[in-house]
Amino acid sequence: MFLKLVLLIAVVYLVYRAFGGKISLPKKQNKEPKELDENTLIECSSCSVYITKKESIKRGGKYYCNECAR
Numbered sequence: 001m002f003l004k005l006v007l008l009i010a011v012v013y014l015v016y017r018a019f020g021g022k023i024s025l026p027k028k029q030n031k032e033p034k035e036l037d038e039n040t041l042i043e044c045s046s047c048s049v050y051i052t053k054k055e056s057i058k059r060g061g062k063y064y065c066n067e068c069a070r
Ligand SMILES: [Zn+2]
Pocket: 044, 045, 046, 047, 048, 049, 064, 065, 066, 067, 068, 069
């Protein structure tokens, strides 16, 4: 049982090394990303609907959905 665990860790480590340590960890690892990811859900300042950042329209430092930005 213990040997299997050690072997598993060794294999995972070797695979990790094989990829040159370039395996990207989930972005949740970032505590505070400077820029919001374009798929980040943000709330419309006017109607409180949730939209992704790339769908939003930024006005005066606030984000609005397409409906409210018209
Ligand atoms: Zn809105």
